Amino acid sequence: MDREAAAGGPDEVQQAIAGELRLMDPRVRASRELAGRLLDPEFTEVGASGRRWTRDAMLAELAAHPGSSADGPRYEPSGITGARLAPGLVHLTFETVLGGRRTRHSSIWRKRDGDAGWRMYHHQATVVPPGVE
Numbered sequence: 001m002d003r004e005a006a007a008g009g010p011d012e013v014q015q016a017i018a019g020e021l022r023l024m025d026p027r028v029r030a031s032r033e034l035a036g037r038l039l040d041p042e043f044t045e046v047g048a049s050g051r052r053w054t055r056d057a058m059l060a061e062l063a064a065h066p067g068s069s070a071d072g073p074r075y076e077p078s079g080i081t082g083a084r085l086a087p088g089l090v091h092l093t094f095e096t097v098l099g100g101r102r103t104r105h106s107s108i109w110r111k112r113d114g115d116a117g118w119r120m121y122h123h124q125a126t127v128v129p130p131g132v133e
Contacts, residue, residue, distance in 0.1 A: 012118075013082035016090040016109035019118045024075040024096070029068035032059050040110060040119040048103050048125040066098055073099035088112060095128070102128040 019038050028034040036059055043055035062068060067075050080094040088111045095104050107123040 012084050012088070012090050012111075013092075015111075015118050016082055016092055016107075017080050019109060019120065020080065020092055020094070020107060021077065023120065024067065024077060026068055026070045026072070026074065029065065030063045030070075032063070035059060035062050037116070038119055040121040043120060043122070045123040046125070048101075048127045090118070104128055 022028050023035065023038050028038070036055075039055050039058065041055060043053075043058065045053040045058060047053060066073060076097040078095050078097075080092060082090050082092040085091055085108075090109045092107045092109065093105065095102060097103075103125045105123065105125050108121045109118045110121045111118045
């Protein structure tokens, strides 16, 4: 049995994964409105660069980030797994490759009462150096 089923929330995990994948879509990344629907009002991120991001800062700059152009490199996700931490709270881990750069990711998604859907609450990415398994 995988972690999501053991935790009792495969539907919640799948919904969080769907949100994560939408955030990798260049059309969503290029749209402040669409990306804003997926980021929690209290969103924070520690990017692969080490920079700390707030929701407002991320939405202001996301369209200019790699992976946000329909004719540019796209995120290639792999190994997405998740665990339901509590009702309305899911932790995801996965890897991506974008333009030859491999990164490991950890994100927390939450759904509050009254929210239209799942939103990313926190995200952290780490660059994987060449040669590291």
